[in-house]
Amino acid sequence: MTENTGLRPGGRSARVQxxxxxxxxxLEATEPRESLSVPLIAATAGVTPSTIYRRWGDLAxxxxxxxxxxxxxxxxxxxxxxxxxxxxxxxxxxxxxMGSAPGQQALNDIxxxxxxxxxxxxxxxxxxxxxxxxxxxHDRQESAPEVATLMDGIIAPxxxxxxxxxxxxxxxxxxxxIGATLGAPAxx
Amino acid sequence: MTENTGLRPGGRSARVQxxxxxxxxxLEATEPRESLSVPLIAATAGVTPSTIYRRWGDLAxxxxxxxxxxxxxxxxxxxxxxxxxxxxxxxxxxxxxMGSAPGQQALNDIxxxxxxxxxxxxxxxxxxxxxxxxxxxHDRQESAPEVATLMDGIIAPxxxxxxxxxxxxxxxxxxxxIGATLGAPAxx
DNA sequence: CCATTAACGCAAAATATTAGCATTAACGGA
DNA sequence: TCCGTTAATGCTAATATTTTGCGTTAATGG
Numbered sequence: 001m002t003e004n005t006g007l008r009p010g011g012r013s014a015r016v017q018x019x020x021x022x023x024x025x026x027l028e029a030t031e032p033r034e035s036l037s038v039p040l041i042a043a044t045a046g047v048t049p050s051t052i053y054r055r056w057g058d059l060a061x062x063x064x065x066x067x068x069x070x071x072x073x074x075x076x077x078x079x080x081x082x083x084x085x086x087x088x089x090x091x092x093x094x095x096x097x098m099g100s101a102p103g104q105q106a107l108n109d110i111x112x113x114x115x116x117x118x119x120x121x122x123x124x125x126x127x128x129x130x131x132x133x134x135x136x137x138h139d140r141q142e143s144a145p146e147v148a149t150l151m152d153g154i155i156a157p158x159x160x161x162x163x164x165x166x167x168x169x170x171x172x173x174x175x176x177x178i179g180a181t182l183g184a185p186a187x188x
Numbered sequence: 189m190t191e192n193t194g195l196r197p198g199g200r201s202a203r204v205q206x207x208x209x210x211x212x213x214x215l216e217a218t219e220p221r222e223s224l225s226v227p228l229i230a231a232t233a234g235v236t237p238s239t240i241y242r243r244w245g246d247l248a249x250x251x252x253x254x255x256x257x258x259x260x261x262x263x264x265x266x267x268x269x270x271x272x273x274x275x276x277x278x279x280x281x282x283x284x285x286m287g288s289a290p291g292q293q294a295l296n297d298i299x300x301x302x303x304x305x306x307x308x309x310x311x312x313x314x315x316x317x318x319x320x321x322x323x324x325x326h327d328r329q330e331s332a333p334e335v336a337t338l339m340d341g342i343i344a345p346x347x348x349x350x351x352x353x354x355x356x357x358x359x360x361x362x363x364x365x366i367g368a369t370l371g372a373p374a375x376x
Numbered sequence: 377c378c379a380t381t382a383a384c385g386c387a388a389a390a391t392a393t394t395a396g397c398a399t400t401a402a403c404g405g406a
Numbered sequence: 407t408c409c410g411t412t413a414a415t416g417c418t419a420a421t422a423t424t425t426t427g428c429g430t431t432a433a434t435g436g
Contacts, residue, residue: 012401013414039392048416053393055414060248060300104304111299111351112248116292123352148356152365156348157340163299164311168336177340180368200432201383227423236385241424243383 019045020052024066033105038062064113067106073125076132083137083144084178087154090129091174098162099169107163126155145181153181207233208240212254221293226250252301255294261313264320271325271332272366275342278317279362286350287357295351314343333369341369 023045027036038059042049056062077090097103110122130150137144145153154177161169211233215224226247230237244250265278285291298310318338325332333341342365349357 016415037392049393050395050417051415058393108302108304112302114296114300116296119352152345152348152361153341153368156345160340160344160347164307166304173340180341204384225423237424238386238426239384246424 016045016047016051016055019047020062021066021069024062036063060109060112061115063109064115064118067109068118068121070106071110071122071125073129077129079136081140083133083142084182086133086136087150087178087182088175090133091154091158091178092171095158095162095169095171095174099166104162104166111163126159127151130155149181153177204233204235204239204243207235208250209254209257212250224251248297248300249303251297252303252306255297256306256309258294259298259310259313261317265317267324269328271321271330272370274321274324275338275366275370276363278321279342279346279366280359283346283350283357283359283362287354292350292354299351314347315339318343338369341365 020041023041024036027041027044031040036059038052039049041059041062042052052062056065077086077093080086080089098107110118113119127147130147134144134147134150154174157177158169158174161173208229211229212224215229215232219228224247226240227237229247229250230240240250244253265274265281268274268277286295298306301307315335318335322332322335322338342362345365346357346362349361
């Protein structure tokens with residue numbers, strides 16, 4: 001499901017959406033990125049360009065939509081027995097994914113969207129993970145900081161490094177961020 | 189100075205650059221943003237569109253270049269006598285600037301650039317401020333964390349909120365970030 | 377002052393985008 | 407199931423944009 005919430009969920013719209021997303025993924029794998037264009041994607045998907053323009057607006061929005069759908073968290077993050085461990089395990093996998101070339105490209109596409117709500121969506125994906133991990137910690141009777149504290153102390157520097165200074169987005173730093181955030185959970 | 193480093197610094201190039209930047213600023217103030225186009229900017233600046241395409245590539249890159257030039261730090265941040273005070277004072281002004289409509293637009297433009305080096309440039313602007321504030325603290329014999337710690341503990345959540353959750357980019361939170369970062373400066 | 381060449385202007389060609397109107401098919405109720 | 411309504415698409419023509427080739431200008435370095 002994309003962010004396009006006001007459309008008919010029925011057969012045809014869904015098929016077009018699926019075909020267009022698939023076309024983008026196929027072309028990304030076979031063509032140099034700068035050669036991707038709306039008319040080319042439309043031809044590959046078997047739809048007319050005007051359909052894409054009407055539904056997505058322009059190429060940047062379409063690319064952001066596709067990238068966001070790839071970013072969406074799939075399953076539950078692994079349970080390691082402690083909050084610190086869960087954060088480290090999930091974070092390492094996230095760093096790997098987003099530090100890779102396709103991951104960086106996806107981040108790029110999402111940030112290039114003119115629509116701030118798409119970035120907010122990205123925020124909420126990460127937030128929902130933190131909510132899940134905190135709930136798990138509470139189930140174990142483990143004390144845990146507020147979700148906002150985790151966002152500022154861990155998600156923020158991680159994302160910031162990935163976007164602005166990818167070389168600085170390392171596992172060692174992740175460990176430091178987790179330690180500092182869980183060690184001083186007194187923020188309010 | 190733009191990121192275009194390989195060009196002749198002499199009269200004509202500089203004049204074109206100045207005229208184009210000025211045209212963008214003028215149009216931003218008078219026209220709805222979605223009506224800005226390369227041909228329009230070119231006409232306003234009195235140059236041909238191909239000149240803009242050749243020098244900047246496309247509209248997104250041009251806008252990012254103009255926005256980045258506005259973001260560049262101008263003077264020294266105010267000296268309040270303590271590192272915490274300096275961080276708070278500078279941060280509040282930064283939050284005001286980037287939280288405003290033009291500031292959000294500028295951030296948007298910079299992030300929309302396909303060129304990661306422009307984002308890295310944005311990173312270095314903030315870093316240079318932190319370097320200056322830490323040096324000042326040392327001059328006062330005040331202890332201060334590493335610059336990287338300030339980047340992760342203060343700049344990162346501030347920027348993250350501004351980009352993903354502007355409503356959460358508040359002065360109160362800034363105070364919390366500064367307290368947590370200076371209170372536990374033990375990260376390495 | 378001259379030679380070299382980066383940057384620009386101009387105009388034609390190629391592409392991409394928008395807009396109007398006809399058609400299809402999803403949805404909801406009888 | 408069938409029918410009316412309307413969102414979504416297809417098609418085509420009209421616009422707008424971006425690219426390209428080539429001649430010209432002017433900055434740079436002797």
